[in-house]
Structures are given as C-alpha cells and as structure tokens.
Amino acid sequence: MAYEVEAPKYVRLAQTIQQRIEDGTYPPGTRVPSENQLVQAFGMSRPTVVRALELLKRDGWLESRQGFGTIVRGRPAVVEHEDRRGSEALARDETQASGRLVEVGQVPVPARVASVLGLPKRAEVLVRRFLVVEDGEPVELVSSYFPASLVDGTELRSAEPLSGGTRAHLEARKKVRFDHVTEWVSARLPEPGEAELLELPDGVPVLSVLVVASDAAGQALQVSDVLLPADRQELEDTYRLG
Structure with missing residues (x-):
C-alpha cells in the first residue's frame, strides 16, 4: 500500500505564506498578519503558526523589527534551508x-x-x-x-x-x-x-x-x-x- 507523503502543518503554512509573498499579497516591507489573524484565517493552533513564522524568519523571508512586528523581506537570493x-x-x-x-x-x-x-x-x-x-x-x-x-x-x-x-x-x-x-x-x-x-x-x-x-x-x-x-x-x- 502506498502512502502519500505530506509535509507537517507548520511547513504547509510556511509554504502558503511564501506563495503570498511571491504573488504580491504580502509585499516586501509590509507587516504580515498577526499570529491571532493567522490562527483564525488558517484554522491552525498558535504553536503551529509560531513555528511556521520562525521557519520563514530563519530562511530569510521574514524578519522581526522592534516596534514594527514581523516584516516581509521578500524572496531570499538563496534559501538556505537547514534542518535543526x-x-x-x-x-x-x-x-x-x-x-x-x-x-x-x-x-x-x-x-x-x-x-x-x-x-x-x-x-x-x-x-x-x-x-x-x-x-x-x-x-x-x-x-x-x-x-x-x-x-x-x-x-x-x-x-x-x-x-x-x-x-x-x-x-x-x-x-x-x-x-x-x-x-x-x-x-x-x-x-x-x-x-x-x-x-x-x-x-x-x-x-x-x-x-x-x-x-x-x-x-x-x-x-x-x-x-x-x-x-x-x-x-x-x-x-x-x-
């Protein structure tokens, strides 16, 4: 029996946010929706949302700025993905x-x-x-x-x-x-x-x-x-x- 390989929920959420960054829904320099908004929009738990945002920050798609929240940086020149x-x-x-x-x-x-x-x-x-x-x-x-x-x-x-x-x-x-x-x-x-x-x-x-x-x-x-x-x-x- 074959089983379909599916990414965990936080990875799928991170991929969705990446797509929205690339299609201009979340333009560079703007703030991404808050954790509460993402929880409501995608029906996922806060730990899943937090982990997805941390993954995107680690890979250079997002960054945290003091007093501004989480800001879109855009697509990194190279996505340096590291399993940690x-x-x-x-x-x-x-x-x-x-x-x-x-x-x-x-x-x-x-x-x-x-x-x-x-x-x-x-x-x-x-x-x-x-x-x-x-x-x-x-x-x-x-x-x-x-x-x-x-x-x-x-x-x-x-x-x-x-x-x-x-x-x-x-x-x-x-x-x-x-x-x-x-x-x-x-x-x-x-x-x-x-x-x-x-x-x-x-x-x-x-x-x-x-x-x-x-x-x-x-x-x-x-x-x-x-x-x-x-x-x-x-x-x-x-x-x-x-």
Whole structure:
C-alpha cells in the first residue's frame, strides 16, 4: 500500500505564506498578519503558526523589527534551508513545548548510541523520551540519552518536565559546554511502541535523525534519536551550483 507523503502543518503554512509573498499579497516591507489573524484565517493552533513564522524568519523571508512586528523581506537570493532537529532537541523546554514526556529512566544503551558514547553494549544510560504533538497530531518522538557521568547532580532523572532545555540545564549544573552538533538521517521501520506513540499504520517507516551534541574536544554529551513519521515529512534543500 502506498502512502502519500505530506509535509507537517507548520511547513504547509510556511509554504502558503511564501506563495503570498511571491504573488504580491504580502509585499516586501509590509507587516504580515498577526499570529491571532493567522490562527483564525488558517484554522491552525498558535504553536503551529509560531513555528511556521520562525521557519520563514530563519530562511530569510521574514524578519522581526522592534516596534514594527514581523516584516516581509521578500524572496531570499538563496534559501538556505537547514534542518535543526539537534538544536531543537537541546533547547526544548518540556514545560512549554506542545506534547508530553512519555518516559524517563535507565535503559540498555542502543547500539548506535553506545558507539557514539564509547560505552560497552550492555551498559545502561538515562533516557528522556518526549512526544511532540501539534494540533492533536504526534509529529516527533525524541529520545535523548545521557551518560551516567553527566546525570548525577542534575534533574535529568526527574519524571517532571524539565524547563529551559537539556543543554542549558547541563551547562549550568555540570559546567560543561556544548560546542557542536552532528546529525545522521536514516530510515527504518519503527518499533511497536514507537509506532503506537506516533499513531502510525503498519508498514509506515520513520525518518531517524541521530543527533550527537559534543563539546569542543569531541566528547559526546547528549545523543538524541528524533523519529519523524515518514508519511508526514519532506526534506528540502536549496544550494548554489559551482
């Protein structure tokens, strides 16, 4: 059975706004409709609207100006699209994010994570698993793994949502410094529990973005496995040809 690949709602909204910028509905230099107006016009939740606007700002279509709101810049010379799943996973404030914490505890380290963290195959690590939900639809399952050396003296074991994001928490509590992120994207079939949380039909694969956040010396501080339903995603990149 074939499944139609559809972009998530915030991407579709961003694409609609892009089209209106290109056709002159939202001319350069003018303000885009407010968040409330966009929520009413498109029937989407505020988090979806906010995320769409953030995507357009990141790619250079819009900009925020103090005292003026969100202004149309026009079509960028080059749309430099960058997936930033890693930075989102590191900065996500679980107390404010749309979704819920579904698991916190010690688990056997997955093989890929063990390799990155330099741990033996039978070691255990702490996992914090967060399900991202938008407009009542699960869109991401983020499993973040932490080596034991970084867990003591932190709130990472708490089953309560963590405020401020794991990066800020670890840098404050453990005096470490995150320096760079490496991401690997692959496709696989989900485990039964993953498919249930993401509400996936049988046979639908997931995109797995393995995010490794390291310090300046290359020591991995956090590894996150971000699962995206493949039937609701699309990847886009625009680049210059030399």
